[in-house]
Amino acid sequence: MPELPEVTTTVNGLNEVLSKLTIKDVWSDYFLRTKNKRKDTIKNKKYFEKFKNEIVGEKFKNAERRGKNVLIHLSGNKTILIHMKMTGHLLYGKYVWENNSWTSKEEFLSDPFNKFVHLIFTLSNGKHLAFSDMRKFAKVIIFETDKRHDVIDLTGLGPEPIPDLSxxxxxxxxxxxxxxxxxxxxxxxxxxxxxxxxxxxxxxxxxxxxxxxxxxxxxxxxxxxxxxxxxxxxxxxxxxxxxxxxxxxxxxxxxxxxxxxxxxxxxxxxxxxxxxxxxxxxxxxxxxxxxxxxxxxxx
Ligand SMILES: [Zn+2]
The missing domain is CATH 1.10.8.50 (Helicase, Ruva Protein; domain 3)
Known part of the structure; x- marks a missing residue:
């Protein structure tokens, strides 16, 4: 499972590439292919539709790590929280929809561990932000940025060990x-x-x-x-x-x-x-x- 250094590496990468891009579309099959359809995550179809409505047209501001969570802050007071759990990781590049799945011809993105795309954002520069998650345990939710102090996934976390934990x-x-x-x-x-x-x-x-x-x-x-x-x-x-x-x-x-x-x-x-x-x-x-x-x- 990605821990602090892996989540930090992902967040640093997101900050390198996403700044000022707009989300044009979002696709997922989590709600089709997942058994545990929790009502309060995108694994539920209704929640996913609402998620889509809220984020399409919004711009990326920046990404942040809190514990093992990736927080992606968007315009419009919106934040996407992704907990990668066992096998999830975010990928950036050019993807195409082919033979009923999202695939990329880019050298590293075609690594077998990167092929389990269950969520993908189409970006305003023609590229994609994909989420590969072989075991489909990841959690993806959206919340209003200024209400982060009420988000249960964040409120229960202890202090960060770096940089300045005494x-x-x-x-x-x-x-x-x-x-x-x-x-x-x-x-x-x-x-x-x-x-x-x-x-x-x-x-x-x-x-x-x-x-x-x-x-x-x-x-x-x-x-x-x-x-x-x-x-x-x-x-x-x-x-x-x-x-x-x-x-x-x-x-x-x-x-x-x-x-x-x-x-x-x-x-x-x-x-x-x-x-x-x-x-x-x-x-x-x-x-x-x-x-x-x-x-x-x-x-
Ligand atoms: Zn020893």
């Missing part, structure tokens, strides 16, 4: 779940926004903390190491264009590179890469999610 606030947030296992707490969006399975594994590996440690047992030094690792790892992944071990691609359809720097995530049975450590990376299900950690230096 050590004190980081500690306070973690200790809001004193009895929780730290891996689960780090991924809790109400505690700190934007961290998921990949980055929680990497942060705990770098901070020498075992994922099953109970929050309240962490000492100041461990919390400080986690705080530092959180910032460093997220920033470094953004510089690499995010993580494309799974489906994620940037808006041009290209892979990021963070998957080549994993120290823990999906390295089960491999040697630990920490200098002087002779541990082996172990995989264990913690809080319903697979966790990867070193059996020696993470305590």
């Amino acid at each position: 050590l004190d606030l980081f500690k306070n947030q973690i200790l809001k779940k004193p009895a929780g296992k730290i891996k689960t707490v780090l991924m809790d969006q109400s505690i700190i926004a934007g961290i998921g399975n990949i980055y929680s594994d990497e942060i705990l590996w770098a901070a020498n903390v075992h994922p099953e440690r109970i929050s309240s047992s962490l000492n100041n030094k461990e919390l400080k190491n986690m705080w530092k690792a959180t910032k460093e790892i997220l920033v470094s992944s953004i510089k690499m264009g995010g993580d494309s071990m799974s489906d994620y691609r940037n808006i041009y359809g290209q892979k990021g590179n963070f998957q080549n720097s994993h120290k823990a995530y999906r390295r089960a049975k491999e040697n630990c890469l920490k200098k002087g450590c002779e541990g082996i990376i172990t995989r264990k299900i913690i809080g319903g999610r697979s966790s990867h950690f070193c059996n020696i230096h993470q305590k």
Whole structure:
């Protein structure tokens, strides 16, 4: 699932290309091909019709990330919220409707992971903003920009870990779940926004903390190491264009590179890469999610 660095990479891309373009049309088949037709998302046909009416003719202003959500602000006091969930990612380029699907001949957009287009915006420059989502779990809604403080998808989010989350606030947030296992707490969006399975594994590996440690047992030094690792790892992944071990691609359809720097995530049975450590990376299900950690230096 795209986490903070991937969503940031997408948002930066949107800001490069969308500014001042107008939405000419929008198409989706989510409401035809999805089982869970939630009334308050575009997976419901009526909602999609309303969505279409509201956005066609509006101009892109800018895009923003909040937690793992992409917010696309339009003229007319309108904001589109996209949560990419497991396999969703936004793509920009020239598409054509061919053999009952949207396809692109552009080199990177024709990557097999980019072919599951279930939502597409036609833009005033003749190009498209497409949304590929193989598993169709994504959420797309619209709201009035000045009412963002009432949007439930945003109100429950904890603070952003970068750029300026203080050590004190980081500690306070973690200790809001004193009895929780730290891996689960780090991924809790109400505690700190934007961290998921990949980055929680990497942060705990770098901070020498075992994922099953109970929050309240962490000492100041461990919390400080986690705080530092959180910032460093997220920033470094953004510089690499995010993580494309799974489906994620940037808006041009290209892979990021963070998957080549994993120290823990999906390295089960491999040697630990920490200098002087002779541990082996172990995989264990913690809080319903697979966790990867070193059996020696993470305590
Ligand atoms: Zn180790």
